[in-house]
Amino acid sequence: MAPIDNQVRGRLALVTGASGGIGGGCAKELFAHGARLALTCSSDRTYSKITELASSLKSSTKEDVKISCHIVDMSSTKAIEELFEQIKTEHGQTPDILVSNAGTAGFGNKANPYLENISLEEFDFTININLRASFLLCKLAIPHMAAQHWGRVVFVSSISAIGGGINGCHYAASKAGLTGMMKNLASKHAKDGITLNDVAPAMIGDTGMIPDEKRVEGTPGDVKNIPVGRLGTPQECANVVMMLCKTGYLTGQSILLSGGLK
Template identity: 40%
Template sequence: MAASLQGKLALITGASGGIGKATAIALAKLGCSIAVHYSSARDTAEALVTELIQLPGGIRAQAFQADMGDYDQVRALYASVVDALGHPDILFNNAGMSGPKVGPQGDIETVSLEDFELTWKVNTGSSFLLTQLCVPHMVAQKYGRVVFCSSVAAGTGGVVGPHYASSKSAMHGLVHWLAARYAKDGVTCNAVAPALIEDTKMMGDTADAVRKLIPIGRLGRSHEVASVVEMLVTNAYLTNKIIVVDGGLTPSAF
């Protein structure tokens, strides 16, 4: 029997492209209404909304703008979603930034404190804040799904730099605390940790040498990550997990 999210509402940050867009489409096909967050790509977000509301099932969808590096805008984003569509039942903390690319052989002193703090604020701080805002309603209704978009860099150090890797690994501590705390309230919390997904801004100019690192011989695709998020959202018994989606790059979970 196919899973159904009929009547549920998902808030997806960074939904205007790549993994966020693919996830919005996947969940909408299960009957889930979507709050589409974007930072600057308004036309792309509005086009996605048009695509979503044309799907069968009569779902609702609306675009909401916010700079995830500004906590006041994040609070306003949440308030706007609640006012327009209601309280989110599902939160996919997907928005993020890489910051300056230092590389695995770079020097830590090339990362400014300002870049470090901004990367953490966008990737981790705003995700924490949105979760903090969404969880009370989830607990009250005894149903909620929180998913973070981490990265394989959280467990390996990655190819960007210490600012990015540490901002992603911090998510894992959030997952473990939240999952343990709210499991009995019907709220699950997990993370998906992709590596080298081709149709995203971060991997837009990937060298062949990087591609050859992947055992299956190609980069991942956004819909392949979205299918894991769909699993995490529709499985009530799956919580406190970090699911790695990396084409076999790492031999086990971290």
């Protein structure tokens, strides 16, 4: 039997959507466990957030740990391919760990996200960002992982994947697609030493979608409907992601992180 390797230290982790609460939390947790980082955001407006995060992390240690920052349009095949070229140039390799977190909330009409208010354009855009981008990221990341017989892929899904949440059907479809793709790839790549899982959060505060409890008042995600009586935190999402990265015996699973909400 080959030695069991669940070591994260020294691995290269790509975290997409690192300017947000969940992505930033994942980046911090991976860095705390010794991973090198490639962080992405979607625009010049959010680039300062990931560069500030990178500076803060690097100043917190005496170790010289490489962190690269990238602006990427996740709806663009070319941009995602260029991201991997940039990562290879800066780190000398492609990622060992992929945390596919970047996404869009899919709110065309935030107050009324029902079918009649969702345009075809918004549906396509949401699928492209939330599902298609993860497909492309896997196509580019998995060959290196398979070649070294070690890899971790974690998708950030949602309670919407199983019909819950406060978003529209386009968002739910994109997240359910992630879970289906994850389960398929997990069964195919377990033999390659690669695990694929997702974390499906619900009602996580301090994020762009839910900045505070007021945002979900009067919705199915109202705090009074959550059995534990509060919103979740980005750090709690990061804790689950970290567990998935450190556990090579766990694959093909969707972890619902919802405070008991169904």
